[in-house]
Amino acid sequence: MTAAMFELPPIDRLRAALLADEAAQLALAPLDDLGAFLDAIAAYASGLGLPLSREAFAVGLARAATPQADLALPALRTTNAPPRHWLPVELKRHQGQVVVEWLHLAGQPLSESFFEESVRRVRTLPFNRLMRCATPLSALDEFADAPPPDGLVFHMSRCGSTLVGQMLGAVPENIVLSEPPLLDTMIRLAGRGSVRPGAIAKLAGALTRSRDDRAAHRFIKLDAWHAFVLPMLRALWPETPWIFLYRDPIEVLVSQQRRGGLHVRPGALPLDAYGVDAAQATGSYPVWILDHICNAALSQPDARRLLVNYSQLPDALMSSILPHFGVAVDPAAADAIVAAGTRYSKMPGRNFVADSQAKQREASDSLRRSAAPLLDTYARLEAERLAQAAMPA
Numbered sequence: 420m421t422a423a424m425f426e427l428p429p430i431d432r433l434r435a436a437l438l439a440d441e442a443a444q445l446a447l448a449p450l451d452d453l454g455a456f457l458d459a460i461a462a463y464a465s466g467l468g469l470p471l472s473r474e475a476f477a478v479g480l481a482r483a484a485t486p487q488a489d490l491a492l493p494a495l496r497t498t499n500a501p502p503r504h505w506l507p508v509e510l511k512r513h514q515g516q517v518v519v520e521w522l523h524l525a526g527q528p529l530s531e532s533f534f535e536e537s538v539r540r541v542r543t544l545p546f547n548r549l550m551r552c553a554t555p556l557s558a559l560d561e562f563a564d565a566p567p568p569d570g571l572v573f574h575m576s577r578c579g580s581t582l583v584g585q586m587l588g589a590v591p592e593n594i595v596l597s598e599p600p601l602l603d604t605m606i607r608l609a610g611r612g613s614v615r616p617g618a619i620a621k622l623a624g625a626l627t628r629s630r631d632d633r634a635a636h637r638f639i640k641l642d643a644w645h646a647f648v649l650p651m652l653r654a655l656w657p658e659t660p661w662i663f664l665y666r667d668p669i670e671v672l673v674s675q676q677r678r679g680g681l682h683v684r685p686g687a688l689p690l691d692a693y694g695v696d697a698a699q700a701t702g703s704y705p706v707w708i709l710d711h712i713c714n715a716a717l718s719q720p721d722a723r724r725l726l727v728n729y730s731q732l733p734d735a736l737m738s739s740i741l742p743h744f745g746v747a748v749d750p751a752a753a754d755a756i757v758a759a760g761t762r763y764s765k766m767p768g769r770n771f772v773a774d775s776q777a778k779q780r781e782a783s784d785s786l787r788r789s790a791a792p793l794l795d796t797y798a799r800l801e802a803e804r805l806a807q808a809a810m811p812a
Contacts, residue, residue: 429469430479434495436467437550444504448525448546453480456545476549483548493520493551500558500625507625508538510604511553517608519559521552524630530588532581534599556618563617565624569636570744571652571661575712576643576682577674578666579729582760582771584640586736589759590752592635594627598642602626606648607692620655636746644682644708646715647693659723660743663716665800666729668709668793670778672786675705682708703789710793717799726804730775733760 427435437443443463450456457480461473482488492513505521512518522541531537541547570587574580581597588595596602605622608614627637645652646663653661675683682688683705690697700707716724725743727735736756741748748756763769 429464429471430494433464433467433469433471434550437463438495438497438501441502441504444502444523444546445526448504448523448541448544448550449527450546451544453477453545460545460549480545480548483551484543489542492518493553495550495552497552497554498558500554500561501552503628503630505552506628506630507559507601507622508542510556510601510608513553517556517614519554519556521554522547523550526631528588528591529595529597531597532585533597556614559618559621559625562621562624562628565621565627566637567620567656568623568627568639568659569746570638570740571656571659572638572640572664573646573649573661573716574640574643574664575646575666575671575709575716576680577671578664579732580640580643580664582732583662583664583736583740584638585762586733586756586759587638589755590636590748592633592752594629594634594637596623596626596637596639598640599626602639603642603645606645606651607689609651610648610692610694616651616655619652636744638744642682643680643712644688644690644693646712647690647695649715649719653719653721660725660745661721661723662725662727662740662743663800664727664729665713665716665797667775667779668706668790668797669782669787670729670775671709672705672790672793673778673781675709676786679705682712702792706789706793710796713793713796713800717796717803720803726800726807728801728804733757736760 437447447456447459447463450459457473457476460476461471464471464476492511501521501523504523504526506524507519508522509520510517511520522538523544523546524537525541525544525546527537527541529537531540572580572583584595584597587593588597602619602622605614605619609616609619623639627634627639641652685697685700685704695711716726725739727740731739737748737753741756761771763771
């Protein structure tokens with residue numbers, strides 16, 4: 420420890436030591452049993468000569484486990500981004516400034532269907548109760564030169580994007596971000612002029628940082644409404660290929676009718692942050708918003724765009740999506756990807772069962788009538804997809 424560190428309270432000295440000790444991080448962070456963690460952290464503190472008992476840690480972690488503590492800014496605050504095993508997980512307001520909260524990923528991949536599920540898994544680990552970290556937004560400047568994504572996945576929702584994310588993530592060397600909420604927050608801030616658009620790319624660089632020296636490819640699956648800011652995102656990564664996934668609108672609308680997403684609930688999404696005027700909505704709101712999403716993708720003809728119909732999945736991942744992203748895989752990786760394509764993407768422990776016919780049967784006549792504008796847009800998507808497929812390579 421440096422002389423300056425000895426001037427800090429013992430708990431802050433412990434945190435500073437842990438930040439500099441990757442081996443200790445990887446030994447302590449995965450411990451989910453509180454008793455085992457208390458024994459290990461008390462032994463670590465003793466080895467540093469710090470007067471911190473097992474009981475003191477138990478009291479501190481109990482306080483850190485309260486909802487109020489989760490909402491508050493972390494006790495550990497640094498100017499720079501924490502070491503490589505931490506990822507940013509949330510943007511918060513503090514004294515009028517945007518700050519970044521970071522958590523240690525405990526050496527685990529982002530294997531869940533959605534980024535927020537992976538965050539939920541590690542947030543309650545005792546190590547992260549102790550070592551939650553906050554930095555100013557400027558800490559993201561360290562990632563200004565991060566590699567760009569190898570592929571972006573846009574979609575109309577309920578059309579197989581989660582499956583595509585799970586298949587891409589079946590290869591350990593691939594980093595797949597699946598709709599991270601804090602990326603959406605940063606996009607909103609940029610849309611309202613609170614941050615420069617470049618902050619989005621810096622955050623993406625931090626989120627896709629290599630944590631184990633194995634990262635070969637990086638992919639981002641965006642939220643459905645991010646089609647509205649396609650020009651801004653394309654300007655950030657002009658060389659990155661992207662796909663737009665879509666599905667028969669009747670099946671998408673039935674799915675949204677069963678359990679509506681954020682974007683199909685009027686007023687739930689601040690559309691102004693994405694440059695869309697909600698006052699222009701007419702007819703069925705879900706139809707209107709989905710039609711706008713699809714038209715946003717259609718309005719961006721681009722050699723780096725690939726249109727993919729849900730009906731082409733899962734085979735399209737190997738036959739067209741990976742080649743479009745410029746990614747070649749070896750036989751073992753191909754087997755893992757194909758196997759992931761047989762599982763239900765939102766519950767990978769279950770096998771996939773096709774549901775298109777059931778959704779078509781469930782659709783009412785009124786739903787079909789209201790879907791007319793979206794069906795017209797779907798026909799245009801299909802025409803462009805087929806025309807693209809017919810073009811010589």
